[in-house]
Amino acid sequence: MTSARGRASAGADPVLRRPVAPMLAAPVDVVPEGRDLVHEPKWDGWRCIAFRESGGVYLQSRAGRNLTTYFPDITRAIRAAVPPGVVLDGELIVWERGRTNFAQLQRRVTAGRDLLRLARECPAHYVLFDLLADGQAIIDLPLSQRRTRLERLLADAPAQLTVTPQTADMRQVADWLLNWTVAAGIEGVVSKRLNGCYEPGRRGWSKFRTRIVTEAIVGGVTGSISRPETVLLGRFDRRGRLRYTGHSHSLTTDQRAALAELLSPSRMPRRGAVAHPWPNPLPASWSGQLDRPEPLPYVQVEPTVVAEIDADVAFEHGRWRHRVRYARVRPDMSVYDVPLLLGEEEGYFGDLG
Numbered sequence: 001m002t003s004a005r006g007r008a009s010a011g012a013d014p015v016l017r018r019p020v021a022p023m024l025a026a027p028v029d030v031v032p033e034g035r036d037l038v039h040e041p042k043w044d045g046w047r048c049i050a051f052r053e054s055g056g057v058y059l060q061s062r063a064g065r066n067l068t069t070y071f072p073d074i075t076r077a078i079r080a081a082v083p084p085g086v087v088l089d090g091e092l093i094v095w096e097r098g099r100t101n102f103a104q105l106q107r108r109v110t111a112g113r114d115l116l117r118l119a120r121e122c123p124a125h126y127v128l129f130d131l132l133a134d135g136q137a138i139i140d141l142p143l144s145q146r147r148t149r150l151e152r153l154l155a156d157a158p159a160q161l162t163v164t165p166q167t168a169d170m171r172q173v174a175d176w177l178l179n180w181t182v183a184a185g186i187e188g189v190v191s192k193r194l195n196g197c198y199e200p201g202r203r204g205w206s207k208f209r210t211r212i213v214t215e216a217i218v219g220g221v222t223g224s225i226s227r228p229e230t231v232l233l234g235r236f237d238r239r240g241r242l243r244y245t246g247h248s249h250s251l252t253t254d255q256r257a258a259l260a261e262l263l264s265p266s267r268m269p270r271r272g273a274v275a276h277p278w279p280n281p282l283p284a285s286w287s288g289q290l291d292r293p294e295p296l297p298y299v300q301v302e303p304t305v306v307a308e309i310d311a312d313v314a315f316e317h318g319r320w321r322h323r324v325r326y327a328r329v330r331p332d333m334s335v336y337d338v339p340l341l342l343g344e345e346e347g348y349f350g351d352l353g
Helices: 072-081 102-110 112-121 143-153 170-183 253-260 344-352
Strands: 024-027 037-042 046-053 056-061 086-096 124-134 161-163 188-193 203-209 211-223 228-236 242-247 299-312 325-329
Touching: 037 170, 037 203, 046 072, 046 124, 056 072, 072 112, 072 124, 072 161, 086 102, 102 112, 124 143, 170 188, 211 242, 211 253, 228 253, 228 299, 242 299, 253 325
Parallel strands: 024 203, 124 161
Antiparallel strands: 037 188, 046 056, 046 086, 086 124, 188 203, 211 228, 211 299, 228 242, 299 325
16 A cells, blocks of 8 residues: 555645555554654554545545445544545544443444444544645644644544644653553553654554553463464453463464473363363454454363463453463463453453552
């Protein structure tokens, strides 16, 4: 996907022609500091570039897909508040009980005839952090100037169109990471240079994700028991059933060797006992790989090994939405020492303390 600039037309269409590859952020382990840096919350939503055209509004996903149909509430707000010729960049989110709810965004795609009702009951918000065109392309202007124009453009816009907070104060950043992660559901912070231009498709920003160190039970592996490549993780619920909670990134050579020594194949159940509780292959809807929606074959193992993991805060429906980082095996811990899978907020965020 590429970005292209065109000449202003009589219909005042955006000078930037769709699709435009959004500028991206590279992951970092610490929030960078510097005089020319500003920081913004990393919202837990869908990246969206909005084109206010002479004939209406077009919403483009990060991957270049058309999201327009699924967000009539947002297109209506943009059409009413934004003049033709404007191109916006931001994040689509849905608030529920004061926190972002990623699942409500996903429901938009499958709502069908219930879409309009869903939009009324759970309206979306478009949190804006960049302005790419305001009658002419301005991606070569520094961020500070684009931000000023964005704030001026949306000064009288409805609440559904909001400019994201921005700060150079590291104390404010610390407050976001400490308090907003739980209270509002942000995933971390994105850092940008005030004098930086907008570079479509390039990872010119930095993103720091809020992460926790916790434990989970190994219920399966890809590869083989003697040479595991990734691990499938779970936690017991209140009824003692092992529930699938996530999938790891690839293990290192040392991690594979240490884990393989402790793994054993899942035993055939005795009469009256329960077989391994997860289907094999793992359904695509479980693994969350929406870009590659195929079932995941794996090897079931006896759930007796505890793993220490490093995970971000994108956790919903009892699962980590992104792959976790496997740290090490914990032979000193029993599977009954692992936190129970409770309610989404109660069970997961309890680990933050």
